[in-house]
Amino acid sequence: MGKIxxxxxxxxxxxxxxxxxxxxxxxxxxxxxxxxxGVDIIEVGFPTSSKADFExxxxxxxxxxxxxxALCRATLPEIQATYDAIKESKSPRIHIVLATSDLHLEHKxxxxxxxxxxxxxxxxxxxxxxxxxVEFSCEDASRTDPEFLQEVIxxxxxxxxxxxxxxxxxxxxxxxxxxAMVSGVIAHVPNIxxxxxxxxxxNDLGLAVSNTIAALRAxxxxxxxxxxxxxxxxxxxxxxxxxxxxxxxxxxxxxxxxDISKFSRVSARVASLTGVPVxxxxxxVGQNAFSHQSGIHQHGILANPLTYQIISPQxxxxxxxxxxxxxxxxxxxxxxxxxxxxxxxxxxxxxxxxADFKNVASKKREISDDxxxxxxxxxxxxxNEFYSLESFQIQSGNKMMSMASICLVHEGNPFTEAxxxxxxxDASYNAISRIVGGEWHLASYDIKAVTEGVDALGExxxxxxxxxxxxxxxxxxxxxIEASIHAYLNAINxxxxxxxxx
Ligand code: KIV
Ligand code: ZN
Numbered sequence: 001m002g003k004i005x006x007x008x009x010x011x012x013x014x015x016x017x018x019x020x021x022x023x024x025x026x027x028x029x030x031x032x033x034x035x036x037x038g039v040d041i042i043e044v045g046f047p048t049s050s051k052a053d054f055e056x057x058x059x060x061x062x063x064x065x066x067x068x069x070a071l072c073r074a075t076l077p078e079i080q081a082t083y084d085a086i087k088e089s090k091s092p093r094i095h096i097v098l099a100t101s102d103l104h105l106e107h108k109x110x111x112x113x114x115x116x117x118x119x120x121x122x123x124x125x126x127x128x129x130x131x132x133x134v135e136f137s138c139e140d141a142s143r144t145d146p147e148f149l150q151e152v153i154x155x156x157x158x159x160x161x162x163x164x165x166x167x168x169x170x171x172x173x174x175x176x177x178x179x180a181m182v183s184g185v186i187a188h189v190p191n192i193x194x195x196x197x198x199x200x201x202x203n204d205l206g207l208a209v210s211n212t213i214a215a216l217r218a219x220x221x222x223x224x225x226x227x228x229x230x231x232x233x234x235x236x237x238x239x240x241x242x243x244x245x246x247x248x249x250x251x252x253x254x255x256x257x258x259d260i261s262k263f264s265r266v267s268a269r270v271a272s273l274t275g276v277p278v279x280x281x282x283x284x285v286g287q288n289a290f291s292h293q294s295g296i297h298q299h300g301i302l303a304n305p306l307t308y309q310i311i312s313p314q315x316x317x318x319x320x321x322x323x324x325x326x327x328x329x330x331x332x333x334x335x336x337x338x339x340x341x342x343x344x345x346x347x348x349x350x351x352x353x354x355a356d357f358k359n360v361a362s363k364k365r366e367i368s369d370d371x372x373x374x375x376x377x378x379x380x381x382x383x384n385e386f387y388s389l390e391s392f393q394i395q396s397g398n399k400m401m402s403m404a405s406i407c408l409v410h411e412g413n414p415f416t417e418a419x420x421x422x423x424x425x426d427a428s429y430n431a432i433s434r435i436v437g438g439e440w441h442l443a444s445y446d447i448k449a450v451t452e453g454v455d456a457l458g459e460x461x462x463x464x465x466x467x468x469x470x471x472x473x474x475x476x477x478x479x480x481i482e483a484s485i486h487a488y489l490n491a492i493n494x495x496x497x498x499x500x501x502x
Pocket of ligand 1: 013097137138139140167168169170200202
């Protein structure tokens with residue numbers, strides 16, 4: 001066994017989590033975090049899915065000095081456009097996907113095996129004229145006839161694919177079954193030595209991490225995963241879990257380039273920027289992953305942490321957040337704090353963040369690292385503001401319907417509406433919906449205090465349904481009504497940004 005490649009797909013497969021739509025600033029920031037984590041390949045998105053994603057992929061691919069992959073279907077125009085989105089990156093990888101299982105070929109693509117094979121070969125050959133680095137994924141590989149799978153893999157490698165992936169697209173395999181598929185490919189594809197063989201597992205049976213590790217033990221040389229295991233349905237393989245397993249089980253001899261001390265921070269940034277919280281009991285990065293409740297465990301931990309702890313919280317970079325900044329802190333201290341937190345912002349971004357910081361510091365005595373991170377997220381998600389909040393007024397009480405009057409600015413013009421509602425937030429959302437027009441349904445609403453205390457920043461995350469699709473929005477303020485309004489507007493602005501065609 002030797003060194004494997006870690007392929008992160010948080011910005012592509014992870015972005016397929018219902019309700020997650022990452023804008024350009026968020027993609028750039030997550031890509032930078034992944035680069036600092038030391039993953040080998042960063043998949044930035046699916047550029048032909050929308051104009052917004054094309055531009056976000058373009059910007060994110062230029063922001064990092066790593067191999068950057070982007071996904072496309074097996075058609076020549078899509079391959080060309082996908083390459084165009086990432087061609088300015090240091091090392092672009094075109095990632096082509098085509099289903100190979102009979103189920104997908106017959107019912108989804110309406111294609112024969114023969115036509116699929118021809119399409120696969122032609123697509124790879126064309127992609128190869130654009131980039132030396134081409135990955136081919138046999139979608140639904142785990143439900144594909146093994147002989148046909150091996151034939152496709154052999155032919156795409158001959159056509160120039162430098163990486164081939166065998167996704168367990170619907171999380172259908174048990175670990176020994178997935179490992180057997182990988183072993184079968186290694187044993188029966190004569191030119192497999194000319195390509196990297198990748199594992200790509202989904203978590204429908206809760207086995208994505210186990211299946212990935214089984215594949216690596218069987219000889220796969222790359223694995224594809226997402227931070228925090230986010231993704232469609234039950235999610236993708238959790239990158240941090242596989243890496244920590246390899247770290248703890250060094251005797252497997254599977255080496256990687258990941259800097260595990262960045263896990264806590266990268267996990268928190270991904271959770272914050274996607275709006276998908278990390279479950280409390282999640283392995284490695286969950287809030288409770290290092291908490292010990294029972295007396296016996298606490299006693300053991302105090303006597304020797306090894307009794308109940310196989311990973312130290314410090315090793316993944318977990319530390320108590322320190323309170324350092326306050327309303328008297330100057331720009332210099334502020335900028336050096338950002339630097340120590342690992343951010344490399346340009347001066348205009350620092351100036352904008354400093355203004356946000358001063359605004360919050362005038363209402364809140366102490367600004368913690370968590371507050372700062374929340375402010376940064378808030379700035380990054382602001383993105384394209386099709387509608388921005390000018391002012392709001394609320395009348396509310398226990399013996400009356402709430403009434404909100406909201407003024408929004410759209411293309412430089414103010415628009416004001418008033419509406420009644422069942423509480424101040426409902427009234428505000430009704431007024432906003434009147435201004436924007438169309439059908440907006442609030443699918444979920446969550447509020448949390450970023451830190452403790454009565455002056456805490458309140459962070460609101462909403463999921464808004466529009467034309468059958470969910471969009472996440474976030475808002476931050478020391479005033480919870482204002483945070484709620486910002487969150488709703490943020491979701492609406494995302495709809496506007498993502499529905500523009502390529
Ligand atoms: O799971 C899968 O099959 C995929 C492909 C699109 C690569 O994510
Ligand atoms: Zn996938």
